[in-house]
Amino acid sequence: MFVRRSNLAAQRNELITFPVFNQLKLFEPITYPFEQQPGTGEALEIAPGVRWVRMPLPFELNHINLWLLEEDDGWTIVDTGLNLDDIKANWEAVLDTHCREKPVKRIIVTHCHPDHLGLARWLGDKLKVGTWITQGEMLNAYAWFHQLPNYDVDGMVGFFRRHGLDPARADTLFHRGPTYRGRVDGLPTEYRRLIEDDLLRIGSKDWRVIVGYGHSPEHASLYCAELNVLISGDMLLPRISTNVSAMSSNPDGDPLGWFLDAVERLTELPDDTLVLPSHGRPFRGIHARAAQLAEHHRERFEALVAACDTPKSACDLITTLFKRDLDAHQIMFAMGESIAHLNYLEHAGRLRRTQDASGVFRFVAI
Numbered sequence: 001m002f003v004r005r006s007n008l009a010a011q012r013n014e015l016i017t018f019p020v021f022n023q024l025k026l027f028e029p030i031t032y033p034f035e036q037q038p039g040t041g042e043a044l045e046i047a048p049g050v051r052w053v054r055m056p057l058p059f060e061l062n063h064i065n066l067w068l069l070e071e072d073d074g075w076t077i078v079d080t081g082l083n084l085d086d087i088k089a090n091w092e093a094v095l096d097t098h099c100r101e102k103p104v105k106r107i108i109v110t111h112c113h114p115d116h117l118g119l120a121r122w123l124g125d126k127l128k129v130g131t132w133i134t135q136g137e138m139l140n141a142y143a144w145f146h147q148l149p150n151y152d153v154d155g156m157v158g159f160f161r162r163h164g165l166d167p168a169r170a171d172t173l174f175h176r177g178p179t180y181r182g183r184v185d186g187l188p189t190e191y192r193r194l195i196e197d198d199l200l201r202i203g204s205k206d207w208r209v210i211v212g213y214g215h216s217p218e219h220a221s222l223y224c225a226e227l228n229v230l231i232s233g234d235m236l237l238p239r240i241s242t243n244v245s246a247m248s249s250n251p252d253g254d255p256l257g258w259f260l261d262a263v264e265r266l267t268e269l270p271d272d273t274l275v276l277p278s279h280g281r282p283f284r285g286i287h288a289r290a291a292q293l294a295e296h297h298r299e300r301f302e303a304l305v306a307a308c309d310t311p312k313s314a315c316d317l318i319t320t321l322f323k324r325d326l327d328a329h330q331i332m333f334a335m336g337e338s339i340a341h342l343n344y345l346e347h348a349g350r351l352r353r354t355q356d357a358s359g360v361f362r363f364v365a366i
């Protein structure tokens with residue numbers, strides 16, 4: 001049975017040396033059961049009543065997977081895509097081809113990031129249906145959309161400056177301004193709240209809400225035991241490691257600890273569960289993927305502790321974590337990730353934080 005860890009240093013150290021890290025070879029390998037992927041306007045059936053829709057993204061991460069769940073008398077949409085004309089046109093094609101006979105009955109959104117929540121308002125207004133989402137995600141979306149204090153660009157840039165970001169790159173981020181509002185086409189003004197362990201009856205199947213933390217405030221994955229399918233959202237991706245960033249509104253939190261706990265919890269599901277991730281291809285091999293992610297972060301923890309033989313800021317350590325040049329968009333994620341790793345190691349008792357006269361934090365190995 002899963003026992004949630006507290007932030008006690010001793011328990012964090014136990015996580016760092018958790019045996020799962022040394023057992024990669026004991027797990028079934030990761031497999032990708034589908035050769036084919038859906039093209040524009042297509043919805044490919046990959047489990048009974050579960051269809052895969054793929055939409056473009058204008059980033060290095062160039063696509064997002066969305067899902068349609070069939071009911072006797074309608075459809076449920078899971079995640080909605082970014083606010084772009086291309087994606088709206090793609091949705092029109094999907095709805096016209098696949099959802100003409102039966103109406104869409106609800107929209108479920110795994111979390112507040114704009115590639116997931118971006119078109120919930122647009123689709124909801126168009127289809128006259130509500131959005132189901134956790135409260136943490138919805139409130140965070142409102143806070144970003146309305147640029148509330150410390151959910152705004154000022155708060156973020158100030159936070160990164162305290163973690164050593166140089167004035168030139170801080171300025172670039174500041175002048176880039178808020179991006180969230182443009183990437184979502186409005187927000188739903190009301191929502192149906194999802195909570196941990198909710199059982200959603202969709203068609204003849206029950207889908208259980210599994211809440212995860214660290215990537216976003218209160219991310220909802222959905223698990224159907226009867227189909228042995230997990231809609232993992234961004235909590236478990238097959239090839240890239242999920243972004244986990246510290247945020248200015250919760251500067252000393254431990255999102256990476258929360259994330260690793262949440263991923264470990266997903267390993268309570270059967271290893272042959274078909275995982276439907278938001279990016280990349282559907283796969284099997286939850287345990288192997290969870291172990292890979294844990295190992296990935298463990299290597300980073302060790303590299304950071306070694307680099308902190310003399311005091312270093314989160315900005316100093318970006319080159320320890322990322323070996324390539326980063327643009328402004330990537331610097332924002334890199335700073336958030338660097339701080340998340342340092343906070344984890346501080347909570348674990350491996351690093352100590354110092355602050356100089358100008359207020360910049362640096363971390364040194366204990």
Ligand SMILES: [Zn+2]
Pocket residue numbers: 111113215216234
């Ligand atoms: Zn996300």
